Amino acid sequence: DAKTTQPPSMDCAEGRAANLPCNHSTxxxxxxxxxxxxxxxxxxxxxxxxxxxxxxxxxASLIITEDRKSSTLILPHATLRDTAxxxxxxxxxxxxxxxxxxxxxxxxxxx
Amino acid sequence: xxxxxxxxxxxxxGMTNKKxxxxxxxxxxxxxxxxxxxxxxxxxxxxVYSLEERVENNSVPSRFSPECPNxxxxxxxxxxxxxEDSALYLCASSQEQGAEKLFFGSGTQLSVx
Numbered sequence: 001d002a003k004t005t006q007p008p009s010m011d012c013a014e015g016r017a018a019n020l021p022c023n024h025s026t027x028x029x030x031x032x033x034x035x036x037x038x039x040x041x042x043x044x045x046x047x048x049x050x051x052x053x054x055x056x057x058x059x060a061s062l063i064i065t066e067d068r069k070s071s072t073l074i075l076p077h078a079t080l081r082d083t084a085x086x087x088x089x090x091x092x093x094x095x096x097x098x099x100x101x102x103x104x105x106x107x108x109x110x111x
Numbered sequence: 112x113x114x115x116x117x118x119x120x121x122x123x124x125g126m127t128n129k130k131x132x133x134x135x136x137x138x139x140x141x142x143x144x145x146x147x148x149x150x151x152x153x154x155x156x157x158x159v160y161s162l163e164e165r166v167e168n169n170s171v172p173s174r175f176s177p178e179c180p181n182x183x184x185x186x187x188x189x190x191x192x193x194x195e196d197s198a199l200y201l202c203a204s205s206q207e208q209g210a211e212k213l214f215f216g217s218g219t220q221l222s223v224x
């Protein structure tokens with residue numbers, strides 16, 4: 001599976017949009033981009049995933065560049081409860097059960 | 112609440128003890144997973160079960176012994192652990208092996224003295 005690169009940490013203000021970048025320059029055609037987050041003392045939580053089109057659900061939006069080498073997770077109105085470690089993961093559709101978690105981005109939402 | 116319950120939440124054990132971690136999912140899923148999360152390290156996949164059969168043993172030492180008696184329950188039996196085995200042990204489930212979403216429990220924080 002392709003490796004991802006994320007900034008180790010970022011801060012954002014409560015009520016503002018949080019834009020979390022992820023680079024996956026070696027991604028191949030059959031690999032999806034997944035985002036999970038892990039709030040302190042809890043297990044990871046699925047947020048969203050996509051292949052090449054932008055995706056939106058009740059939690060977030062995922063913007064994938066046209067060349068698919070990077071993506072951005074957008075939390076439209078960050079709240080204090082969004083403080084967590086966010087993981088960007090690339091997973092092959094053929095390597096069907098392996099989610100390889102990296103170090104992620106520690107996002108701190110400040111009041 | 113994700114529908115995946117792990118017990119106990121915290122466990123302290125000596126190196127000669129035998130203990131078991133329990134995971135139960137109420138989601139009707141067919142695949143279950145054990146992950147290990149050590150301090151300052153990424154999550155590591157340990158075991159995968161699909162329809163109660165083990166399909167992955169990710170080079171895990173034999174002092175960790177998984178058991179999946181049915182599709183709703185998963186155990187991790189521990190014996191003669193080492194202090195470096197201290198970690199957060201997370202259970203997850205998915206509709207089937209390879210499903211898009213994994214649902215994680217809150218984990219068992221294990222300390223080996």
